[in-house]
Amino acid sequence: xxxxxxxxxxxxxxxxxxxxxxxxxxxxxxxxxxxxxxxxxxxxxxxxxxxxxxxxxxxxxxxxxxxxxxxxxxxxxxxxxxxxxxxxxxxxxxxxxxxxxxxxxxxxxxxxxxxxxxxxxxxxxxxxxxxxxxxxxxxxxxxxxxxxxxxxxxxxxxxxxxxxxxxxxxxxxxxxxxxxxxxxxxxxxxxxxxxxxxxxxxxxxxxxxxxxxxxxxxxxxxxxxxxxxxxxxxxxxxxxxxxxxxxxxxxxxxxxxxxxxxxxxxxxxxxxxxxxxxxxxxxxxxxxxxxxxxxxxxxxxxxxxxxxxxxxxxxxxxxxxxxxxxxxxxx
Amino acid sequence: xxxxxxxxxxxxxxxxxxxxxxxxxxxxxxxxxxxxxxxxxxxxxxxxxxxxxxxxxxxxxxxxxxxxxxxxxxxxxxxxxxxxxxxxxxxxxxxxxxxxxxxxxxxxxxxxxxxxxxxxxxxxxxxxxxxxxxxxxxxxxxxxxxxxxxxxxxxxxxxxxxxxx
Numbered sequence: 258x259x260x261x262x263x264x265x266x267x268x269x270x271x272x273x274x275x276x277x278x279x280x281x282x283x284x285x286x287x288x289x290x291x292x293x294x295x296x297x298x299x300x301x302x303x304x305x306x307x308x309x310x311x312x313x314x315x316x317x318x319x320x321x322x323x324x325x326x327x328x329x330x331x332x333x334x335x336x337x338x339x340x341x342x343x344x345x346x347x348x349x350x351x352x353x354x355x356x357x358x359x360x361x362x363x364x365x366x367x368x369x370x371x372x373x374x375x376x377x378x379x380x381x382x383x384x385x386x387x388x389x390x391x392x393x394x395x396x397x398x399x400x401x402x403x404x405x406x407x408x409x410x411x412x413x414x415x416x417x418x419x420x421x422x423x424x425x426x427x428x429x430x431x432x433x434x435x436x437x438x439x440x441x442x443x444x445x446x447x448x449x450x451x452x453x454x455x456x457x458x459x460x461x462x463x464x465x466x467x468x469x470x471x472x473x474x475x476x477x478x479x480x481x482x483x484x485x486x487x488x489x490x491x492x493x494x495x496x497x498x499x500x501x502x503x504x505x506x507x508x509x510x511x512x513x514x515x516x517x518x519x520x521x522x523x524x525x526x527x528x529x530x531x532x533x534x535x536x537x538x539x540x541x542x543x544x545x546x547x548x549x550x551x552x553x554x555x556x557x558x559x560x561x562x563x564x565x566x567x568x569x570x571x572x573x574x575x576x577x578x579x580x581x582x583x584x585x586x587x588x
Numbered sequence: 589x590x591x592x593x594x595x596x597x598x599x600x601x602x603x604x605x606x607x608x609x610x611x612x613x614x615x616x617x618x619x620x621x622x623x624x625x626x627x628x629x630x631x632x633x634x635x636x637x638x639x640x641x642x643x644x645x646x647x648x649x650x651x652x653x654x655x656x657x658x659x660x661x662x663x664x665x666x667x668x669x670x671x672x673x674x675x676x677x678x679x680x681x682x683x684x685x686x687x688x689x690x691x692x693x694x695x696x697x698x699x700x701x702x703x704x705x706x707x708x709x710x711x712x713x714x715x716x717x718x719x720x721x722x723x724x725x726x727x728x729x730x731x732x733x734x735x736x737x738x739x740x741x742x743x744x745x746x747x748x749x750x751x752x753x
Contacts, residue, residue, distance in 0.1 A: 530638040
């Protein structure tokens with residue numbers, strides 16, 4: 258493209274599913290342009306560079322680091338701090354590093370609860386000796402280490418300073434390309450901004466909207482919605498009203514309600530709170546008992562519905578763990 | 589030292605037209621109510637976004653009181669009905685988050701009900717006292733071994749984390 262020295266790009270994957278890594282490849286042939294613009298110095302999924310290679314780099318020598326995933330273990334926290342130190346621009350890439358996403362939903366429980374489920378209770382688990390991962394194991398050859406698993410998943414910016422955010426689960430390829438061109442062209446918003454749209458999914462949604470008055474919420478399997486009318490008006494909990502645009506309203510267009518993966522819109526910190534505010538406004542009842550019934554019958558899991566992507570980044574960050582009987586416990 | 593009585597921190601959002609005026613009336617009438625309550629005046633109880641309530645809890649409130657005009661009397665016609673629905677929604681959500689829903693209270697107090705508002709505040713403070721401290725930041729900060737674990741890794745890689753001149 259030109260003779261200027263190439264920039265240095267790093268990508269890292271912490272507590273996330275890996276979809277963000279694939280989203281980068283969804284750039285298709287533009288990935289070649291990325292390669293023309295940047296030397297990829299660290300990308301464990303695709304490039305053979307080790308942690309010690311990063312450790313040996315000079316501070317601030319990586320131009321851009323796209324970091325996906327939340328911070329769940331001590332090793333991830335170390336990598337976040339290391340990459341922060343080595344990078345000029347650190348981008349929280351995707352919903353997990355931006356606001357916790359599905360891994361952050363595990364903040365409804367804690368380490369003990371997660372281990373009980375994963376290593377003991379699931380029907381497909383066979384673990385007669387009750388073995389759980391240990392952070393240190395003594396062997397004849399020496400001590401083996403595993404990262405320590407935290408109780409609470411933190412977002413990237415709850416761990417280190419983040420320059421930019423790229424929302425989405427995963428970010429759409431077009432939005433990734435917009436961000437890359439903004440970085441290369443030095444056409445960036447002020448640090449701390451989300452690189453993306455500043456409106457809601459409703460603005461991109463082609464479905465017809467009238468007045469919203471809801472007597473009953475339905476779950477997706479309970480009704481077959483009319484494909485031309487706003488899904489929320491039909492009683493499906495569509496998070497588009499409180500969610501940042503950028504996806505092109507892909508889900509509502511195929512009659513599947515928005516689940517909120519692009520996170521809160523500009524100026525909103527707590528995605529679920531905004532969703533609760535918006536949804537409360539459209540419930541068509543002024544009788545406290547009927548309101549309670551509409552909410553409790555129609556929304557069996559408020560945390561999972563309103564904070565599917567934003568629990569870790571919310572004001573409360575996590576739920577208070579309860580003991581097996583549902584009573585509050587101090588852990 | 590004798591055990592100190594727990595004094596809950598209560599954040600109260602009072603609407604400009606009824607409940608805040610009621611608190612004013614309580615003041616001018618020399619009606620006493622608990623000093624544990626920190627009053628924030630909002631134009632309407634419908635202005636109280638759920639995030640205000642959650643932020644109050646996150647920053648250390650032990651209870652949150654929202655007070656507005658009686659249903660049907662809202663200065664903005666029907667916004668207090670939205671408050672009613674949000675209250676219902678929030679209580680349901682708080683339950684799932686492990687916060688006692690009774691830490692959130694909704695009171696309707698008209699501009700003439702200074703006495704009633706003062707009594708409601710006292711009642712809420714005493715109820716919150718029975719629930720005990722919430723200390724929300726402990727819930728996420730007190731992460732078993734987190735700091736210890738990180739320091740261990742940091743010590744192994746001390747050179748890499750060192751600040752370079």
